[in-house]
Amino acid sequence: MANTTAVIPVLECKNVNISYYTRAGEIPAVVDFNLTVMPGESIGIVGESGCGKSTVALAIMNYMGKNGRVKSGQILFNGRDLQAMSEDELRSIRGSQISMVYQEPMASLNPSMKIGEQLMEVPLYHEDVTQAEAKQRSLDMLAAVKLPDPQRIMDAYPHQISGGQQQRVVIAMALLSKPALLLLDEPTTALDVTVEAGIVQLIKEISSQFGTSMIYISHNLGLILETCDRITVMYSGEAVETGSVQAVFNEMRHPYTRGLFASIPLPGTNKNSRPLVPIRGQLPLPQNRPQGCYFGPRCDFFQAGCCDQEAGISMRPVLHEVRHEVRCERFEAIDWQSYHPEGLSGEQAEIGQVVLEVKHMKKYYELSDSSLMAFIKGKKVQYVKANEDINLLAREAETVAIVGESGCGKTTFAKVLMGLEEATEGQVILNGLELGHTPVQQRKAQTVALLQMVFQNPFDTLNPSHTVGSQIARVIKKFDVESDPEKVNQRVLELLDLVKLPRDFALRRPRQLSGGQKQRIGIARAFAGNPAVVVADEPVSALDVSVQAAVTGLLTDIQRNLKTTLLFISHDLSVVRYVSDRIVVMYLGRIMEQGTTDEIFNPPYHPYTEALLSAVPIADTSVKKRHIVLEGELPSPVNPPSGCPFQTRCPRKIGAICETQLPSLQQTATGHAILCHIPMTELNLVEQVIQMDAA
Amino acid sequence: MTTQVKLETNEIPQRESGFKRFFKALILMRESPIGMVGLVLILFWVVMAVIAPLLPLYDPNAIMLPFQKIGAAAPDGGTFWLGTDHKGRDILSRIIWGAQKVLVWATFATLVAYIVGMLMGVVAGYLGGWADEAVSFIANVFLSFPFIILCIIIVATLGASGWTIVVAVTFASAPQIMRIVRGLVLDLKTRDYIFAAQTRGESPWYIMLVELLPNARGPLIVDACLRLGYTVVAIATLGFLGLGLPPPDPDWGLMIKEAVPLGAFAGHSMYLPAAALASLILGFNLLADGLREVSLRD
């Protein structure tokens, strides 16, 4: 037997292979997976979609569904094999010794049960406690996860609290029985950035407060850096690199890990001088994995005979380092110093004349209130102030980013620009033509062509019923670019070349394309009518990290060459910092701050911008960041706070004036504008949020 | 320029023909045994209906020996394979010709109902506002009639004929189709490709007919299959109530109605048309189930 004094790992995965068995045959989801979690340790598993990271979590829970099975290997929990356990044994472990936090808090809670009952179940069914005791413990735990007014939460149904609060409830539920191991599967992906920051803060405190070991699954390297001690990078079902966070982040060894880091916009990257380097090619489907190294076909260091051996590649330790392993045959041979892959870059295009001007634009929606009270009072209509007093300039070849969280009005703003909604007040001027009150159908074809859009969701940006080519052709014909069928066809093929897709894609249906490819088609469609302004609404947020880099690069590249103005709407400040020349920060329908990228990322900050910058997880160990966690929830735009919209959550609130008066706009000569009561001179003294290490 | 345009033409694969894709869809059905059984049942009746004029059958309305048992010899030396009814008409012939009648009218009536219902649904769902209110109110008026009662009233007013059945089925089914299409459209119209069409200034009709409707086809094909079944039931039920296709044309519902009182000594003349009817409707229901199963898989 093992030495009893040695510390037993909480969890150990030994050579685990997991497969799904479908009609199409066996699909190996996870291959040769090893993982050791020591008590109190937190381990991050990172990888792109389809890499098998969630499958690992479900296998640990032994909850694989009908057709999934651990084919070989062992998953040991405190030294006992989970696969060998009976249903009863499993049940006694689930929720009490291993518990899990899920990606979508709303869907993970039972909609028709009060939160109190859902929480109390955990101690009631795992320990011999009374109702009163279970209730008290639930209340205490809700307080421990920093939920205000636990009694009210206990009596609420899940839909009555916000997304951030729901996730805190799920975390509380997971911690109620003091588990030895906590699995977190993308716990903040569905949340807004500032809400995410609060949850991440909470997760960081868990292990110190409760001594729980954690496995944190995420696609975001920055979040792993903030929360974990160790990291395992997965690619196509395999762990390709594992080690301490410091070791992997500072000296990554596997070419895929390198590629991943090179394709995320870290501070210091820039579209002109230090561009992102996308990983070429595509993630192979599990059925089509190459022989040997699965990353081989996408790797610049691939060597036939070595990397494609039939036996496959196994994990090998890095010499002179502790618990740092790499699944690469050649990692010692690679000379990273002399490796300088070429990214998509080009000269900064010259910024020209003003193309688009928005002046004091307002958009109010009417909301009919059908409650009895409203009926009696005769006040049936409420206004949602989706956009208030929007002022904005965009010049030729310039990229202007609009940043904000959900409900900030950025999507409404795009709709007004596109003519899908009419502005309530104010003007939208494009090339000298007033458009704010002209719905798209009354605009001339040439005007419509001047202003086009790239949409967020690659899965419904294209009509699934029509071929890719016919959808692009329709735009060309609609905008009178060409009318001769032969020429239209030619133009379609040219556009496919423009977005670097093979020409035979013209005859494909959208479902035969990957997410990134669909988004490329979306870009081709937007540029088909030679637009002056393209509005891109979160064009890459639904894509995988390595694909994001390629699509972002492509978009900025085309925009630069065609001297198009790009309005880039996003919630992700890292991407925004990378692509944009100027940034507009919105909160609850108002512009809180706008200025050049440098102005936004350096003091003076608007307190909201400051919090937003602090909330962005950064995957760079040399970057120091101040942590600012906002209190409270995002207010609803139906019922915005009085005075300054940000006053309910502002850490720098100066007093009653914030609650009663809307601040006046403070503007510098360069156009940097801040909507705040605190004088610019005072804001100037605020410390940098993100500091790059001098070294 | 980093984005240079290459102008060589590369091979472009041809799109498969409609027939080939239909054939592929049939092969896909193989994966659902239930759907296969349904398809076989339907095809059996369709083939019977099509080749009815070519089969060596007695005239369905010819009056010969009444109450003949299954397989009894006919006076002209032939055989009454399924016997004869109380008036001495050949049951086999009446069932096969009845299949033709019910299939033709059911298909036609469902088609008309679908055209009306889809137009109503796409208009209500996409345009919304008062157009939705108006169309939905009309639909609600007709939906508040129970199906058969609406049919009875229409037949009682217009008189019994195939065309009346078409009208009745349209009035009864179109509002239901409208509701389904409206629901689908309400979901589909929030998709980005609809916004894309709107932002390039497409007309509402283009968006409704070209962008929206083709994407609703999956659930609608399943529903159409079920609805064909309902329509067959409706036609047979009207026949049973004496409101269907006017006699002496063979009608399954009417055959059952006439045979039941005499079921004590001529059971086969009531069981056989009932079984024929049940098998056809079962076919539609099973095929719909199979289609749903297959469509959910991919």
Add this chain to the structure above:
Amino acid sequence: MIVLAAKRLVAMLLIMLVVSFILFSLFEADKMAVAGKVLGPYSSVEQRELWLSQNGYDAPFLTRYAAWMGKAVTGNFGDSLQYKVPVSELLVDRLQNTGILTLVFFIILIPVSLTLGVLAGMKEGSFQDRAISVVSVLTTSIPEFATATFLTGLFVYTWHLLPGTSSMTNGFSWKELILPVMVLVIYDFGYVTRMTRASMAEVMTSQYIRTAILKGLPYKRVIMRHALRNALIAPFTVIVLQLNWLLSGLVVVEVFFAYKGFGTLLLDAALFGDIYVIEACVMVAVFIAVFSQFISDIGYTLLNPRIRFS
């Protein structure tokens, strides 16, 4: 909530108004036929016209409609042309009979179909699921009068266990109620079962059931407390809406078994052209349809906390 109820009620009244108007004008086009029905096929045109004017048919259409409306609101639907008695008398009697049939039907249908549906949906793809699904698709595929034909053949002609007609001429008889109820249940349970199954199966794949299982709760608790409540919301609305469907089935079943209920009354009236009976019957049918819709909406709201508290 109250506003919703009020809106629904107004919509219902509006629909009934429109329907009654359409019906009234439909039969208006055929006044002569009405007179013919009353006076017999051999009456002369003059006799018919005289009857029409004597019975106030000369008054303008809208006036007569308004007059009928006024009386109908108080429950007086006029006299039946066929039976020469007040429609309301006929209707009350027939509705009572149909009510009994419906009640017994629901008492059997609800427990049977919900239990089967839950059992099938609990484990999708299991043997019990497949068996229940196949049986329910089979039974729903056979229209009521075909089921009735087979059952009559077996229970009446072959085994001589039950009476073939249910006219209840010698007073109420449970024995005569068995076949009609059986036919209705066999035809309808499949639909509700399939609905329940689909709803249960969907709930079982939901993330909150995964949460409940991974919380380490016993399977029984997962099903009874977490799944059932959510899974039964959809079937509840379907069952209430069955009332509307049921009316169609009732006509057929009542006619088949000569049961003296609402359905036979309506069919007889339609075949005869007994306009006031038709009007009254349709008003009742529309009322039931719209009212059941209303109940199902309210029930859905009450059962669903997500809607109840928003």
